[in-house]
Amino acid sequence: MSNxxxxxxxxxxxxxxxxxxxxxxxxxxxxAAQDIAGSLAHVEMLAxxxxxxxxxxxxxxxxxxxxxxxxESGAFTFSPELEDIHMNIESRLxxxxxxxxxxxxxARSRNDQVxxxxxxxxxxTIDHLDAQLRDLQQALAEKAVEHAGSLMPGxxxxxxxxxxxxxHHLLAYVEMFSRDRSRxxxxxxxxxxxxxxxxxxxxxxxxxxxxxxxxxxxxxxxTANSLDSVADRDFVLEPLADAAICAVHLSRFAExxxxxxxxxxxxxxxxxxxxxxxSIMPQKRNPDAAELVxxxxxxxxxxxxxxxxxxxxxxxAYSKDMQEDKEGAxxxxxTLSLSIAAMAGMVRDLEPDLKKMKAAAGDGYATATDLAxxxxxxxxxxxxxxxxxxxxxxxxxxxxxxxxxxxxxxxLQSVEPRITKEIYDVLGVENSVKSRTSYGGTAPxxxxxxxxxxxxxxxxxxxxx
Numbered sequence: 001m002s003n004x005x006x007x008x009x010x011x012x013x014x015x016x017x018x019x020x021x022x023x024x025x026x027x028x029x030x031x032a033a034q035d036i037a038g039s040l041a042h043v044e045m046l047a048x049x050x051x052x053x054x055x056x057x058x059x060x061x062x063x064x065x066x067x068x069x070x071x072e073s074g075a076f077t078f079s080p081e082l083e084d085i086h087m088n089i090e091s092r093l094x095x096x097x098x099x100x101x102x103x104x105x106x107a108r109s110r111n112d113q114v115x116x117x118x119x120x121x122x123x124x125t126i127d128h129l130d131a132q133l134r135d136l137q138q139a140l141a142e143k144a145v146e147h148a149g150s151l152m153p154g155x156x157x158x159x160x161x162x163x164x165x166x167x168h169h170l171l172a173y174v175e176m177f178s179r180d181r182s183r184x185x186x187x188x189x190x191x192x193x194x195x196x197x198x199x200x201x202x203x204x205x206x207x208x209x210x211x212x213x214x215x216x217x218x219x220x221x222x223t224a225n226s227l228d229s230v231a232d233r234d235f236v237l238e239p240l241a242d243a244a245i246c247a248v249h250l251s252r253f254a255e256x257x258x259x260x261x262x263x264x265x266x267x268x269x270x271x272x273x274x275x276x277x278x279s280i281m282p283q284k285r286n287p288d289a290a291e292l293v294x295x296x297x298x299x300x301x302x303x304x305x306x307x308x309x310x311x312x313x314x315x316x317a318y319s320k321d322m323q324e325d326k327e328g329a330x331x332x333x334x335t336l337s338l339s340i341a342a343m344a345g346m347v348r349d350l351e352p353d354l355k356k357m358k359a360a361a362g363d364g365y366a367t368a369t370d371l372a373x374x375x376x377x378x379x380x381x382x383x384x385x386x387x388x389x390x391x392x393x394x395x396x397x398x399x400x401x402x403x404x405x406x407x408x409x410x411x412l413q414s415v416e417p418r419i420t421k422e423i424y425d426v427l428g429v430e431n432s433v434k435s436r437t438s439y440g441g442t443a444p445x446x447x448x449x450x451x452x453x454x455x456x457x458x459x460x461x462x463x464x465x
Contacts, residue, residue, distance in 0.1 A: 022320075023080040027327045031085050032071045034120035036064050038113060038196060039089070041216035043104055045209050051107065056100040063097045064089070085117075086110050107208045109200035111230040111318045116196040118326065119235050120217065125333045126188045126239060132340040133181050133246070137174050138458050139347040144170040144451035149444035151429050152267065152357040153366055160364030163429040166352055167451060168442040173253055174454055180246040187242055191235035194219035198229035201317035231317040233307065236329050240304040243336045247297035250339050254294040257346060261287045267357050268350045274342075289346055293339045300339075303332035361429045365394045365404055370426040370435065379418050389416050403427075 014022065040061055047057035067089055070076040082088045087110075094101040144167035154164035194214035197204065203226040210222035223229040260267035270287055278284035306328045310321055368390050375386035392415045397404050405427035412419045425431055437443045 019081060022083060024084045024323050024326070025078050025080055025082065025088055027330060028085045028114075029078055029088075030326075030330055031114075031117040031121055032089070033068070034117040034124070035085050035089055035113070036068045036071075037120060037217065038116045039064055039104060041213045042108060042196060044216065045212045046103070046106055048212065049207055049209055051206055051208070052103045056103050059097045059100050060093065060104050063093045063101065066096060067092050084110070084114075086113055107199065107204045107206040108196065109198075109230075111200050112195050112198040115198070115230055115232070116194060116217065119191055119195065119219075122191060122235055122239055122329070122333075123188060123218075125337075126184050129243075129246075129333070129337060129340065130181055130184055132337060132344070133177050133184075134458060134461060136340055136344040136347065137177050137454065139344050140170045140174045140177075141451045141454040141458065143167070143347060144174070145448060145455070147352065148448035148451060149433075150352060150354050150357065151361040151433060152352075153361045153363065154442070160360070160366050162369055163361040163366050163432050164436075164442040165433055165444055165447050166357065167444075167447040170347075171447060171450055171454070173249065176249040177246070180242065180249060183242040183245065184239065187235075187238040189220075190238065192218075192220045193223045194221070195223045195229035195232075197222060198226035201227055201230050227317045231314070233311055233322060233325050236325055237304070237307055237311070240300075240307060240329060240332055243332055244297075244301045244304045247300035247336055247339065250336075250343055251294045251297035253343065254290040257290040257350070258287050258294065261285070261290075265360075266353055267360070268352045270346060271349050271351075274346050274349045289342050293342055296335050296339050299335050300332045303328035358429065362403060362405075365397065367404060367427050367429060367432045368394050370432045371404060371423065374423055374426045375416070375419075378420075378422070379416075 013019075043052060043057050043060045043064075046052035047054050052060075067076065070092075076088075076092070078085075078088050079091070082091050090101060090104065093104065146167070147170070148165060148167040150166040151163055152166045152169065153160045154162050154169070194210065194217055196213045196217070197208050197210040214220070214222045223232075257268065257270075259265050261270060270285075270289075274287070274289045275285045276288040278286065307325055310324045314321055371393065372383065372386040372390040375381045375389060376383050379386075381389070393404060393407065393412065396411060396415065397407055400407075405424060409419070409421055412423065426435065433442050433444065435443070437446060440446070
């Protein structure tokens with residue numbers, strides 16, 4: 001017996017292995033809500049254009065609503081023999097309302113059907129991710145206000161560079177996640193075109209109203225080319241690219257949390273809610289949530305690479321290879337969602353060790369640049385010369401195993417006689433960060449103002465629709 005949905009051309013059932021490799025309902029069941037939404041919009045359009053009677057359209061709509069309830073309640077049985085979510089729902093509809101169910105597929109194909117379903121799912125997921133990223137920004141900005149003046153070392157090459165504030169460091173990630181949100185917003189705008197009505201690849205001879213279905217499903221417009229409508233997967237690739245960049249940002253922050261919670265750094269502490277222990281070493285407190293966020297970035301990046309490879313050699317229009325677009329995307333975007341939630345939890349949970357961070361901020365001659373800047377500003381010395389003089393003073397302090405601020409005035413003047421006692425005003429870490437008042441700098445008043453601006457901006461944002 002052939003497949004009753006498409007088997008008129010075939011006399012025998014597919015081989016078992018063919019059924020196994022061909023079936024996608026094991027993962028595309030996630031599109032059930034979107035598939036029903038698309039079908040409801042489609043059948044209403046068919047009724048409005050007279051392609052389906054109002055009686056049949058109402059029966060189809062009632063049946064679809066009942067099926068939606070069955071799926072939501074867990075009572076629906078998905079059959080791999082029916083291949084995908086589309087055929088599973090259509091088969092159940094036929095069982096419920098009879099022959100009228102066969103009219104639902106008028107003027108459409110599974111090619112445009114899956115394209116609209118998947119676009120709807122990606123759009124819904126982008127809205128969810130945006131809300132999560134906004135919450136993460138909120139957590140970071142709140143912590144940044146609290147620690148606008150809390151000193152810590154800034155690093156380059158993971159070596160002590162210049163002192164900054166903890167709030168300033170956190171706001172760097174607020175900026176990163178703002179760019180992530182912007183990229184997702186751009187991707188959402190580009191994908192918000194409706195492929196429904198493109199049919200298999202060439203459009204349809206039925207007098208359908210694509211503007212109506214696009215509007216009913218919240219799209220800005222119908223897609224303009226039927227071939228591109230079913231062949232395109234940019235609407236998945238672009239959000240996956242955005243997700244990969246976002247996952248890298250999360251991973252970088254997670255790496256810093258891992259470092260900061262070590263005994264060697266000791267900058268922050270996570271409570272028991274975001275730490276785990278060891279089965280053999282009772283003293284251990286492991287930042288496993290951060291490590292998992294760091295590790296899961298690989299899955300997100302891998303999904304992007306996987307789909308790019310699937311799509312790179314496909315001729316127009318649809319090929320069954322494109323069934324491989326979903327599992328990686330589902331996993332990647334849901335993994336990103338989990339990672340964002342975990343990071344927001346860690347941000348709210350972590351507590352910095354202010355004393356230890358402040359002590360570290362002064363290590364490694366972190367105010368050397370301030371000394372060089374003072375020489376330029378007060379002695380009108382060319383910067384390269386000031387850099388050389390400062391280097392000699394750092395070497396002197398290093399030989400004596402003391403900080404720059406511990407050098408006596410005589411010792412400072414042994415390298416540069418014009419140095420005065422006022423130089424000590426710039427050698428402390430507090431004065432260093434207070435002096436960084438340029439726009440975007442780490443001065444506490446800058447950080448506090450910037451964090452409050454972010455909190456105000458986030459408070460005014462409307463939830464994604």
